[in-house]
Amino acid sequence: MKHLNEEELIEHNYGKSQDSAAGEHLASCPECAAAFAALRSDLADMDFAQPPARDAAYGERVWRSIAPLLPAYETHKRSWLHGGLLRGLSYAAACAVMMVCAFFAGRLWEHKQTHLAQAPVPVAPSPAPVQKHAAPPPQRVVVVVLGDHLDRSERLLVELKHADADSPEMVSPLRDEARSLLAANRICRKNALHDDDPALTSALEHLDHVLAELASQPGSLNATELVRLQDEMNSSGLLFEVRVLRSRVPDRQPRGNNRSNGGTI
Amino acid sequence: MFRMGKNDHAAIRAVLSGDKDAYGALVVRHSQSLFRVAFRITGNEADAEDVVQEAFLRGYRKLESFESRSSFGTWIYRIAVRCALEKIGSRKTGDAGRVGEENDPEQNEIQVADGAAGPDRLLLSGEIGALQEIAMRSLTPTEQTAFVLRHMEDRTSEEIAAVLGIQPNAAKQAVFRAVHKLRLRLAPLRVRI
Numbered sequence: 001m002k003h004l005n006e007e008e009l010i011e012h013n014y015g016k017s018q019d020s021a022a023g024e025h026l027a028s029c030p031e032c033a034a035a036f037a038a039l040r041s042d043l044a045d046m047d048f049a050q051p052p053a054r055d056a057a058y059g060e061r062v063w064r065s066i067a068p069l070l071p072a073y074e075t076h077k078r079s080w081l082h083g084g085l086l087r088g089l090s091y092a093a094a095c096a097v098m099m100v101c102a103f104f105a106g107r108l109w110e111h112k113q114t115h116l117a118q119a120p121v122p123v124a125p126s127p128a129p130v131q132k133h134a135a136p137p138p139q140r141v142v143v144v145v146l147g148d149h150l151d152r153s154e155r156l157l158v159e160l161k162h163a164d165a166d167s168p169e170m171v172s173p174l175r176d177e178a179r180s181l182l183a184a185n186r187i188c189r190k191n192a193l194h195d196d197d198p199a200l201t202s203a204l205e206h207l208d209h210v211l212a213e214l215a216s217q218p219g220s221l222n223a224t225e226l227v228r229l230q231d232e233m234n235s236s237g238l239l240f241e242v243r244v245l246r247s248r249v250p251d252r253q254p255r256g257n258n259r260s261n262g263g264t265i
Numbered sequence: 266m267f268r269m270g271k272n273d274h275a276a277i278r279a280v281l282s283g284d285k286d287a288y289g290a291l292v293v294r295h296s297q298s299l300f301r302v303a304f305r306i307t308g309n310e311a312d313a314e315d316v317v318q319e320a321f322l323r324g325y326r327k328l329e330s331f332e333s334r335s336s337f338g339t340w341i342y343r344i345a346v347r348c349a350l351e352k353i354g355s356r357k358t359g360d361a362g363r364v365g366e367e368n369d370p371e372q373n374e375i376q377v378a379d380g381a382a383g384p385d386r387l388l389l390s391g392e393i394g395a396l397q398e399i400a401m402r403s404l405t406p407t408e409q410t411a412f413v414l415r416h417m418e419d420r421t422s423e424e425i426a427a428v429l430g431i432q433p434n435a436a437k438q439a440v441f442r443a444v445h446k447l448r449l450r451l452a453p454l455r456v457r458i
Contacts, residue, residue: 006441006444006445007441010440010441010444011437011441014415014416014440039444039448042447042448042451043416043444045451046397046416046447046451047393047394047397048305048308048394048397048398048401048417049308049394049398051300051301051304051305051313052304052310054296054297054300058296058297058300059292059293059294059295059296059297060289060293062292062293062296062314062317062318062321063288063289063292063293063321065318066292066318066321066322066325067285067286067289069322070285070288070322070325071285072283072285073280073281073282073283073285073328
């Protein structure tokens with residue numbers, strides 16, 4: 001039989017329920033019952049001093065002694081409210097100032113970005129710093145210019161293909177247009193070379209050759225020269241090549257380095 | 266002066282609305298019970314009165330945090346027990362050396378004559394009471410408070426735990442240790458009675 005230890009006896013003594021397992025054990029175990037009786041006796045003998053009686057006026061005396069030390073809650077609350085209100089207003093003002101600053105900063109940033117996008121990008125021998133600043137917006141301008149150049153070139157080649165040597169009034173404008181396109185074509189070719197775009201470079205070289213020949217004619221083209229140019233154009237498939245490149249222009253938008261063309265073309 | 270007809274919660278509402286005197290009703294109503302427990306823990310009348318005042322002062326300052334679901338009596342009682350605990354804690358820190366000497370069980374052994382309650386018997390009874398008080402003061406503040414609340418105030422382990430800010434099992438263990446120590450300390454008296 002397992003006897004109850006002191007802790008269990010103490011627990012049983014202070015416990016509310018007397019019909020527990022400990023109680024049953026005590027009823028059947030004289031040894032534990034004796035130990036429990038000794039515990040109760042010891043606790044009963046602990047005759048600690050009883051609190052001295054306080055008279056009926058004790059509470060009022062306590063109140064009188066502490067009342068002067070207590071601030072009225074209304075005042076306390078009002079000052080809290082006052083402080084809280086001020087603090088709240090300060091926070092609100094600070095938030096409002098921050099929001100206004102953020103708004104104007106945003107506006108300023110947007111304005112700056114718009115200026116960057118619209119500003120002409122100068123052609124520079126080493127374009128790296130310019131490229132750093134100008135990201136997508138300048139690129140858009142360049143693509144339009146390149147596309148325009150190819151459009152104009154395509155029209156010129158079509159007109160050249162169908163030109164009639166017997167109609168000098170038709171051939172003369174072709175020469176002027178070729179001169180106009182030549183400078184732009186060289187810049188485009190230079191940048192295509194720089195961009196390491198072999199297809200564009202090759203096509204622009206062919207175009208450059210045709211444009212140069214066309215532009216260098218002192219007078220109106222004679223029939224022989226015209227036929228030679230038309231044959232050259234047809235044999236190299238230049239018109240087809242220009243059309244293909246023209247169709248590629250939208251796909252070239254993400255590529256960045258042609259952007260420097262935009263300012264000079 | 267005091268609106269004694271009001272219950273505690275009404276008085277608290279009045280206090281928080283700015284009627285400071287309404288707190289007086291609460292003080293008058295609960296001073297006696299606070300003094301009783303404060304005296305049992307501190308064992309000293311002057312300290313007990315200090316504890317009562319300190320408890321009501323703290324209670325007033327914390328009144329906004331009082332939850333109206335609970336009883337003000339229980340709430341202020343807990344504050345008073347904590348104040349008393351701090352009181353005996355600080356006192357024990359200061360008196361550590363002296364208490365150590367007084368707690369020597371060998372020195373506390375006395376001869377107690379058996380017989381009718383004559384003058385000698387009364388004198389010895391007083392000495393026994395004093396030794397019991399010394400034994401009580403040898404407990405840690407937590408053990409002493411737990412024992413007082415359990416043995417004299419008839420509080421449950423859960424209530425003791427809530428007052429002391431410990432787990433119920435820890436409160437129970439504190440009571441066990443207190444009873445064990447007291448029995449050991451008072452064993453010499455018991456043998457000779």
